[in-house]
Amino acid sequence: MGLTEAVRNSDDALTTLDIIRRTTEYFKRHNVDSPRLTTELMLCEILKCNRVGLYMHYDKPLENNELEYLRDMLRRRVRREPLQYILGSTEFFGLYFKVSPDVLIPRPETELLVEQAKKYIKNSGKSSPIILDIGTGSGCIAIALANAFAQSSVTAIDISESALVIANENGRLNGTSNVRFLQGDIFDNNISLNLTEKYDVIVSNPPYIQENDIAGLQPEVGHFEPLIALTDKGDGLTFYRRFAEIFRFLLNENGCFFIEIGYEQADSVCEIFSVTDFETAVSNDYAGIPRIISGHASIQTNCQNRQT
Numbered sequence: 001m002g003l004t005e006a007v008r009n010s011d012d013a014l015t016t017l018d019i020i021r022r023t024t025e026y027f028k029r030h031n032v033d034s035p036r037l038t039t040e041l042m043l044c045e046i047l048k049c050n051r052v053g054l055y056m057h058y059d060k061p062l063e064n065n066e067l068e069y070l071r072d073m074l075r076r077r078v079r080r081e082p083l084q085y086i087l088g089s090t091e092f093f094g095l096y097f098k099v100s101p102d103v104l105i106p107r108p109e110t111e112l113l114v115e116q117a118k119k120y121i122k123n124s125g126k127s128s129p130i131i132l133d134i135g136t137g138s139g140c141i142a143i144a145l146a147n148a149f150a151q152s153s154v155t156a157i158d159i160s161e162s163a164l165v166i167a168n169e170n171g172r173l174n175g176t177s178n179v180r181f182l183q184g185d186i187f188d189n190n191i192s193l194n195l196t197e198k199y200d201v202i203v204s205n206p207p208y209i210q211e212n213d214i215a216g217l218q219p220e221v222g223h224f225e226p227l228i229a230l231t232d233k234g235d236g237l238t239f240y241r242r243f244a245e246i247f248r249f250l251l252n253e254n255g256c257f258f259i260e261i262g263y264e265q266a267d268s269v270c271e272i273f274s275v276t277d278f279e280t281a282v283s284n285d286y287a288g289i290p291r292i293i294s295g296h297a298s299i300q301t302n303c304q305n306r307q308t
């Protein structure tokens with residue numbers, strides 16, 4: 001069964017349930033991940049309802065224009081475009097985020113980073129923390145933290161103007177008024193002119209994939225997500241080296257940072273920070289892979305120990 005048969009317009013109008021079955025089969029044959037869920041989420045977007053809503057109207061025939069919309073989504077997904085770009089949105093930390101190919105798709109691993117920063121802030125007892133997010137992309141980390149701490153003041157920077165358009169929109173969509181999005185390059189020596197404050201918490205999920213590994217990424221990532229958000233076009237450690245230099249003057253004396261790292265980078269990143277007198281701790285993600293490094297200036301109390 002080809003694409004046309006999967007969702008053709010026939011004399012016997014196809015119901016929502018028929019379409020769910022046929023499209024799921026179609027995705028299975030094309031080795032698309034989570035075929036049923038993908039189908040349901042596409043139909044929810046087309047019919048503007050939630051997943052329960054789909055089954056409440058399972059016998060409703062689909063209009064031709066709805067079928068046309070679905071066909072277009074199917075075509076895009078079997079060409080390996082990520083579902084989130086096709087839908088134009090995703091969920092992160094329980095919040096709604098608009099996404100486009102100008103921004104990296106927020107990942108569940110990054111929710112761990114937010115979770116850790118949140119715990120640290122809670123335990124530090126700071127009622128109005130000053131937070132910096134470097135390379136904010138869709139704004140997911142900055143907005144999730146701003147939302148969790150209404151009294152916080154969050155600055156989020158990114159080099160990409162087009163990413164900042166999406167980040168600003170996400171701020172509006174989530175009703176977040178305590179995030180300031182700024183265009184800036186952290187490798188620019190004048191960056192301190194823009195970032196005049198000292199921060200209690202610095203968070204970042206920087207581009208950490210080595211240039212040589214880009215070709216081996218799954219097509220959903222390598223062909224569709226923005227290269228500038230994925231790789232430093234070097235050995236994957238360029239941003240961490242820069243962080244080790246600039247966190248000295250950006251972090252408050254009791255401040256802590258939480259940064260995401262890639263596969264097998266933990267030792268190298270801890271080493272980079274130890275040279276500039278930071279103490280670091282590593283935490284694993286859901287798959288047991290070292291994923292988050294937290295740290296603070298050596299003379300300070302350990303960020304991890306303050307967490308409960």
Ligand code: GLN
Binds near residue numbers: 104138204205
């Ligand atoms: N901070 C954003 C995220 O975590 C973007 C990260 C990036 O572009 N490397 O999804």
